Amino acid sequence: MTDASMTPTDAPKKKSSLMAQDARTRKRNAAETRFRMYGMAAIAVGLLFLVFLFTSILRSGLPAFTQTVVDIEFTLTQEQFDTAESKMLKTGEYQKIFVNALSEQLDARGLDVAFDAKAIQRIVGKPGGTIRSFFLENPDRIGTPVSFELAASSRVDGYFNGRMTRDTLVDSRFLMATDLDLVDALEEAGIIGGAFNWNFITGTDSGVDNPGGAGLGASVIGSFFMMLVVLFLSLPIGVAASIYLEEFAPKNRWTDLIEVNISNLAAVPSIVFGILGLAVFIQFAGFPQSAPLVGGLVLTLMTLPTIIISTRASLAAVPPSIRDAALGVGASKMQSVFHHVLPLAMPGILTGTIIGLAQALGETAPLLLIGMVGFVAREYPETFVGGFTDANSAMPAQIYTWASRADPGFYEKAWGGIIILLLFLITMNAIAVVLRRRFERRW
Amino acid sequence: MNDMRIVERKVDTNEVKIAAKDVQVFYGDNHAIKDVSVEIEDKTVTAFIGPSGCGKSTFLRCINRMNDTIDVCRVKGDILIDGEDIYDAKVDPVQLRAKVGMVFQKPNPFPKSIYDNVAYGPKIHGLAKNKADLDDIVENALRRGAIWDEVKDRLHAPGTGLSGGQQQRLCIARAVATEPEVLLMDEPCSALDPIATAQVEELIDELRKSYSVVIVTHSMQQAARVSQKTAFFHLGNLVEYGETSNIFTNPVDPRTESYITGRIG
Numbered sequence A: 001m002t003d004a005s006m007t008p009t010d011a012p013k014k015k016s017s018l019m020a021q022d023a024r025t026r027k028r029n030a031a032e033t034r035f036r037m038y039g040m041a042a043i044a045v046g047l048l049f050l051v052f053l054f055t056s057i058l059r060s061g062l063p064a065f066t067q068t069v070v071d072i073e074f075t076l077t078q079e080q081f082d083t084a085e086s087k088m089l090k091t092g093e094y095q096k097i098f099v100n101a102l103s104e105q106l107d108a109r110g111l112d113v114a115f116d117a118k119a120i121q122r123i124v125g126k127p128g129g130t131i132r133s134f135f136l137e138n139p140d141r142i143g144t145p146v147s148f149e150l151a152a153s154s155r156v157d158g159y160f161n162g163r164m165t166r167d168t169l170v171d172s173r174f175l176m177a178t179d180l181d182l183v184d185a186l187e188e189a190g191i192i193g194g195a196f197n198w199n200f201i202t203g204t205d206s207g208v209d210n211p212g213g214a215g216l217g218a219s220v221i222g223s224f225f226m227m228l229v230v231l232f233l234s235l236p237i238g239v240a241a242s243i244y245l246e247e248f249a250p251k252n253r254w255t256d257l258i259e260v261n262i263s264n265l266a267a268v269p270s271i272v273f274g275i276l277g278l279a280v281f282i283q284f285a286g287f288p289q290s291a292p293l294v295g296g297l298v299l300t301l302m303t304l305p306t307i308i309i310s311t312r313a314s315l316a317a318v319p320p321s322i323r324d325a326a327l328g329v330g331a332s333k334m335q336s337v338f339h340h341v342l343p344l345a346m347p348g349i350l351t352g353t354i355i356g357l358a359q360a361l362g363e364t365a366p367l368l369l370i371g372m373v374g375f376v377a378r379e380y381p382e383t384f385v386g387g388f389t390d391a392n393s394a395m396p397a398q399i400y401t402w403a404s405r406a407d408p409g410f411y412e413k414a415w416g417g418i419i420i421l422l423l424f425l426i427t428m429n430a431i432a433v434v435l436r437r438r439f440e441r442r443w
Numbered sequence B: 001m002n003d004m005r006i007v008e009r010k011v012d013t014n015e016v017k018i019a020a021k022d023v024q025v026f027y028g029d030n031h032a033i034k035d036v037s038v039e040i041e042d043k044t045v046t047a048f049i050g051p052s053g054c055g056k057s058t059f060l061r062c063i064n065r066m067n068d069t070i071d072v073c074r075v076k077g078d079i080l081i082d083g084e085d086i087y088d089a090k091v092d093p094v095q096l097r098a099k100v101g102m103v104f105q106k107p108n109p110f111p112k113s114i115y116d117n118v119a120y121g122p123k124i125h126g127l128a129k130n131k132a133d134l135d136d137i138v139e140n141a142l143r144r145g146a147i148w149d150e151v152k153d154r155l156h157a158p159g160t161g162l163s164g165g166q167q168q169r170l171c172i173a174r175a176v177a178t179e180p181e182v183l184l185m186d187e188p189c190s191a192l193d194p195i196a197t198a199q200v201e202e203l204i205d206e207l208r209k210s211y212s213v214v215i216v217t218h219s220m221q222q223a224a225r226v227s228q229k230t231a232f233f234h235l236g237n238l239v240e241y242g243e244t245s246n247i248f249t250n251p252v253d254p255r256t257e258s259y260i261t262g263r264i265g
Helices: A023-065 A078-086 A090-108 A117-124 A128-137 A154-161 A177-188 A198-202 A217-248 A253-266 A270-284 A292-316 A320-328 A333-361 A365-369 A384-389 A395-403 A408-439 B056-063 B093-099 B114-125 B131-144 B164-177 B194-207 B220-226 B244-249 B254-260
Strands: A066-075 A145-151 A192-196 B016-027 B030-041 B045-049 B073-081 B100-103 B182-186 B212-216 B229-234 B237-243
Touching: A023 A066, A023 A198, A023 A408, A066 A090, A066 A154, A078 A090, A090 A117, A090 A128, A090 A177, A117 A154, A117 A177, A128 A145, A154 A177, A154 A408, A177 A192, A198 A217, A198 A408, A217 A253, A217 A292, A217 A333, A217 A384, A217 A395, A253 A292, A270 A292, A270 A365, A292 A333, A292 A365, A292 A384, A320 A333, A320 B100, A320 B164, A333 A408, A333 B114, A365 A395, A395 A408, B016 B056, B016 B212, B030 B056, B030 B212, B030 B229, B045 B056, B045 B220, B056 B073, B056 B182, B056 B212, B056 B229, B093 B100, B100 B164, B114 B131, B114 B164, B131 B164, B164 B182, B164 B194, B194 B212, B194 B220, B212 B220, B220 B244, B229 B244, B229 B254, B237 B244, B237 B254, B244 B254
Parallel strands: B030 B237, B045 B212, B045 B229, B100 B182, B182 B212
Antiparallel strands: A066 A145, A066 A192, B016 B030, B016 B073, B229 B237
């Protein structure tokens, strides 16, 4: 107890008032204020980027969800049908009927625009085939008014979306300046206009010359099957590995080595996993190229470290007293883990898994090497197994493919694809948050 | 305060429940327990006292082989319960721990309902044939844990919602639910307030009728209040072991005397 025996110093103490800040306090307070400002500035910059990102994505991507369509209703008489069917060039005949119907309707509305069949062709292409096949399939509709919704060409689409104006239009065999007058007249007549483009969500990819018909549907299915593979492989493997390492494995040099390597694996560039997948799954094991199964396997390799690291962290966060309590009443090691530790670690494990899945969902580089990028997914898989083994694309791969195509219409589709991808990611993260809230228990 | 009063109890000599012979414990290179030999009696409260780090908790954890969960820990020597060596290769530590219950320093109820906390042990050991049986076991255990009256109306409320003292009594109830023969308590009152402590101590005295209770405590008053036998540990050695009243009034070893009078520790 030496403290008590200390004598107070005799030097006269300067009297200080609590009402006045001394220099040192002022300096400290100023530093604190400055630090807060830095923090707020950092957050503001972050938010600014976020706003910038979202506005640019929405601005460029939303037009992909609308499609300019020519909506026309006309009646095909039995006589016209018979005449057309007797001709050599049947679809050409239907094309003529269609053009006539169009000009009749323009006249009926008192809009006087001169146009020729070529101009119509440049605006909606050749719908003769579509019209013919409709009436061949539904002969009972002959003689009754039928309404057709025909997709306008990507240039007209671009004109409506503001991607192209009269000033930027260069006359070409795709679209002439005079065609725009016709388009305006058709718009006034209510024949041409924007409609929600369901085909973009449910359709399949189109050829390089038809951005209007391109849809993300098939690649969404491709991504879905890949995620199934990733979920059903990486969750059990990852959780089992983490439980063993965290709860059972002896702590020695070998487990240290494994631990370090798992952490390193999480930092390996994804393209490395891609080339590994190409070498092992396609070239060695002979799995089909561009198949979601192979994509899923590669993404599983990539996701495993993420899941293992987050699972181990959440297992380690369970207080040891819970393990002691379970062992103390005579539970075996496994009972203590599965009855007590794992349920408490569940929210963390689920969050880690979903974040790993979300990461895998957006991953493009590995898919590049196993042939999913560049594959034109024109068809949906027919069977469930086919979903895994049939060549398909995946969302990010499809977006990448579109972005690299020449037609500016595809550029817009790529942005639209990004919106859908982000919607999936946001949904998955929301699920992660909800699950964590639900499973969270305090101890 | 009459806490320091040494209770004059009639001490019966009971049969030996736990016999330790030349027990050595190593944590890596650290020799934590040196040559400890002790005979702990049945239906008796035995208190282990001593300064921090003297090895009393370590020795306690040897009795139900909780030290097995620590990788670097090695135990040498024999510990016999009812004449059987618990460190024999044939002994399954899980089976042993059902027979030797343990209550920990910090109340650690499972984050489940009060009922599930107590029912967990009987369930995994298959002690109950049906639901009604299990209900009986839970009620009995909670009664023996002196907490039944407080929780009987909210058996399905979470165990973690109880107060500290109630949680600790719940943990004691959980430990006795598996019908152990020995009850180990590692500073069961160190996280409790004086009133809760008094309740737990009263409970320990009650439990003595059925079990051999071994309690580690930092509080010498508590040792004096609840135990019949006391062992004093110092730097890994068992310095002195005997009747509680003798240890506190007539310590043989000078180290014991210094500790009890507060000169070392």
